Amino acid sequence: MSDESKNAGQDKRHHEGDVAFIQALAELLDRNELTELTVKREYDENDRLTVSLSKHQKQAAPAAFAAPAAMAPAAAPAPAPAAAPASEDPASLPGVVTSPMVGTAYLAPEPGATPFVAIGQQVKEGETLMIVEAMKTMNHIPSPRSGTVKRILVDDGSPVEFGAPLMVVE
Incomplete structure (x- = not known):
């Protein structure tokens, strides 16, 4: 398998895993009645994900x-x-x-x-x-x-x- 196809497979897994991770964070935000949450995830030196979630409380x-x-x-x-x-x-x-x-x-x-x-x-x-x-x-x-x-x-x-x-x- 070439390096390009390995990287494409890893990118797809990261993307699918990241979507599930973000959905879990959103549920955590609701369940714990939080208004803001920021998480940083580092896969390696040049590959990281930062997620900031917030919800506006009208009251x-x-x-x-x-x-x-x-x-x-x-x-x-x-x-x-x-x-x-x-x-x-x-x-x-x-x-x-x-x-x-x-x-x-x-x-x-x-x-x-x-x-x-x-x-x-x-x-x-x-x-x-x-x-x-x-x-x-x-x-x-x-x-x-x-x-x-x-x-x-x-x-x-x-x-x-x-x-x-x-x-x-x-």
């Missing part, structure tokens, strides 16, 4: 973001006339921008730098709103539309989950 999201929203009026120069009540689910707001991944949100390109955007600022579609760091990779989060930044729903350096509301751009 936890409003409570997690209520504190930053409550602090926003104190930092704003004037009270917003159309301010949403603290009990409103930020994910249901029109113009909400959600996190495409699990990671850490950063509002500026580096510590101490000016934030990418501020409340009341006009942004264009595609303009960077913030960064979400995931697995040591800085992922720029672009504005999905042109408009005005109405609310920033996360603090700099705070952890975010997949689908978590980050900002409102209307």
Whole structure:
């Protein structure tokens, strides 16, 4: 048997085994009521698998973001006339921008730098709103539309989950 056919057989076994492994991890996540799980598996020096699983808990999201929203009026120069009540689910707001991944949100390109955007600022579609760091990779989060930044729903350096509301751009 040639080296190529041996490697093809090993790749197929890895793939089938990896799928079963990921399914088992997902079941473990549900069974133990976990919200996030990361596992690294190394087969050899150049062959490894990293799996990160997370699930968004709808009940936890409003409570997690209520504190930053409550602090926003104190930092704003004037009270917003159309301010949403603290009990409103930020994910249901029109113009909400959600996190495409699990990671850490950063509002500026580096510590101490000016934030990418501020409340009341006009942004264009595609303009960077913030960064979400995931697995040591800085992922720029672009504005999905042109408009005005109405609310920033996360603090700099705070952890975010997949689908978590980050900002409102209307």
